[in-house]
Amino acid sequence: MSVAKKEYKRVTVKSLVDMKALGEKISMLTAYDYTMAKIVDSAGIDVILVGDSASNVMAGHETTLPITLDQMIYHASSVVRAIERALVVVDLPFGSYQSDPKEALRSSIRIMKESGGHAVKLEGGKEVKDSIKRILAAGIPVMGHLGLTPQSIYKFGTYTVRAKEEEEAEKLKEDAKMLEKIGCFAVVLEKVPAKLAKEVADSISIPVIGIGAGNGVDGQVLVVHDMIGMTHEFNPRFLRRYLDLYADMTQAFKQYNDDVKSGDFPNEKEQY
Ligand code: KIV
Numbered sequence: 001m002s003v004a005k006k007e008y009k010r011v012t013v014k015s016l017v018d019m020k021a022l023g024e025k026i027s028m029l030t031a032y033d034y035t036m037a038k039i040v041d042s043a044g045i046d047v048i049l050v051g052d053s054a055s056n057v058m059a060g061h062e063t064t065l066p067i068t069l070d071q072m073i074y075h076a077s078s079v080v081r082a083i084e085r086a087l088v089v090v091d092l093p094f095g096s097y098q099s100d101p102k103e104a105l106r107s108s109i110r111i112m113k114e115s116g117g118h119a120v121k122l123e124g125g126k127e128v129k130d131s132i133k134r135i136l137a138a139g140i141p142v143m144g145h146l147g148l149t150p151q152s153i154y155k156f157g158t159y160t161v162r163a164k165e166e167e168e169a170e171k172l173k174e175d176a177k178m179l180e181k182i183g184c185f186a187v188v189l190e191k192v193p194a195k196l197a198k199e200v201a202d203s204i205s206i207p208v209i210g211i212g213a214g215n216g217v218d219g220q221v222l223v224v225h226d227m228i229g230m231t232h233e234f235n236p237r238f239l240r241r242y243l244d245l246y247a248d249m250t251q252a253f254k255q256y257n258d259d260v261k262s263g264d265f266p267n268e269k270e271q272y
Helices: 013-022 034-042 071-080 101-115 126-137 148-156 166-182 194-203 246-260
Strands: 026-030 047-050 087-091 119-121 141-148 185-192 209-213 219-222
Touching: 013 026, 013 087, 013 185, 026 071, 034 071, 047 071, 047 219, 047 246, 071 087, 071 101, 071 119, 071 246, 101 119, 101 194, 126 166, 166 185, 185 194, 194 209
Parallel strands: 026 047, 026 219, 047 087, 087 119, 119 141, 141 185, 185 209, 209 219
Antiparallel strands: none
C-alpha cells in the first residue's frame, strides 16, 4: 500500500519542504553504487544519500574520516547514473569544507559538476555557518547534519547519544534554527533524544530527517547495508533490519562453493 500523499515525478528540495508542510514523511536511504541506487530509487525512496559512511561500509575503514572528495565523487556519479526519481544528496567528506568557506565552495562545486548530484550535506552548526552561506550563495542546496556528527568522533570519543545535557541540547536547537534561517533545505539529526528531536522538528519549517532520533521528526534515514542486514556487527537500538542478507548471502556463496567443487554447476542447461 502506498502512503504517499502526492505523486512526485522527481523529488526536488522544494518537494521535501512541501512534504513537511503536508505532513508526509520523507524516506531516505544511503547508496554508494549504481546497482543499489537503482533498486532504492525504483522502490520509491525520496532521497538517496551518498553518505561518507561509504568509508565504513564500502571501504572498511573504522571511521568516516579517511574517505576523500575524489572517492565521494566516484560513488556519487555511479548513483546519479541510476536514478530517475530520487533527490541525490552527497556528503562533503571530512577535510573538504572545514578550513574555509572558499574551500567548502570549491569542494561543493566539484561534487555538483563531476557527479551530477543535486545537493550536498555537511556536518556542524555555527562553526561552519560561513561555509554553508558561501555554498548556498552559489546556488547549491545544502542539507545540515547535527547531533552525533561522525566526522567529529575523535572529539566526542564515543558514538553514544548526543545532546542529553541541557547545554548541548540548547546549542543544537540554536544551530537548527540558524541552518533554517540561512537557507538549508533540510537537517539530519543523528542519535539524539526523541523528545528533543521532535521539539526541533516542530520549531523549524524545513524537514528534519532523523536517524536514531525517534518518530516525531519529518523523515527517517538509515544506512542501506545495515537495514538489509548485509552488515551484522553493528546493532544500535534505532536500527530496524528488514532482511538478513548476511546470512542469506553466506548461504548462497556456500552453496555455490559446494556446487562448483562437486561438479554440479554448471549443469547441461547452463552451458552452450
Ligand atoms: O554518511 C551517512 O550515511 C550519514 C547518515 C548516517 C545520515 O550521514
